[in-house]
Amino acid sequence: MSRIRKTDSAPELLARQILHKLGYRFRLYRKNLPGCPDIVLPKHKKIIFVHGCWWHRHNCHLGQRTPKSRTKYWLPKLAANKKRDKENRRKLLKLGWKILVVWECQIKKPEKLINKISKFLKR
Ligand SMILES: [Zn+2]
Numbered sequence: 001m002s003r004i005r006k007t008d009s010a011p012e013l014l015a016r017q018i019l020h021k022l023g024y025r026f027r028l029y030r031k032n033l034p035g036c037p038d039i040v041l042p043k044h045k046k047i048i049f050v051h052g053c054w055w056h057r058h059n060c061h062l063g064q065r066t067p068k069s070r071t072k073y074w075l076p077k078l079a080a081n082k083k084r085d086k087e088n089r090r091k092l093l094k095l096g097w098k099i100l101v102v103w104e105c106q107i108k109k110p111e112k113l114i115n116k117i118s119k120f121l122k123r
Contacts, residue, residue, distance in 0.1 A: 011107045012038055012050045018110075018117050019048075033097075035088030044121060046098045049085075053104045057082040060105045098123070 016039065019026055026048075030040045039048040053062035057078055067074035089099055100120040106113050 009050070009052065009104075011052070011102060011104045014107050014110065014113070015039060015048060015050050015102050015117065018114050022114075022118055022121065024121060033095075034091040035085065037092070041121070044098075045096060046100070046121065047092060048117070048120075049099065049101045051085070051101055051103055054078075055081060056085055056103075058103050058105065060103070062105055063103075 016026070016028075019039065019041075024041060025043070027040045027042065029036055029038065033040065033047070035049070037047040038050045041047070051058065053060055054065060055078070057063050067078075092099055098120070100117065102113065102117070106116070
């Protein structure tokens with residue numbers, strides 16, 4: 001398993017492009033917020049997480065794939081990721097943030113993703 005880069009993944013770049021097109025201003029990686037969210041729109045009190053399906057255990061086929069090697073190492077680690085995501089979302093909601101999670105697999109349908117993001121921001 002190769003290392004997963006934390007910044008500037010293709011899904012993140014696409015999400016940012018969409019926001020630009022829609023005319024929203026945002027900030028990246030607010031370290032002072034739980035989970036260090038990928039994209040933050042402070043004015044709207046909204047947060048967008050861009051999650052890799054495998055890494056964050058999305059319930060799509062990518063996310064449910066079992067690691068081929070070192071399963072004993074990966075499975076607890078992935079389970080912990082999922083748990084941490086949930087806790088971070090709960091903390092952020094408590095702080096009054098609205099949250100949208102964009103999944104890696106959703107970038108295959110950009111039109112749908114644009115819709116999803118624009119709906120979320122207009123809410
Ligand atoms: Zn997925």
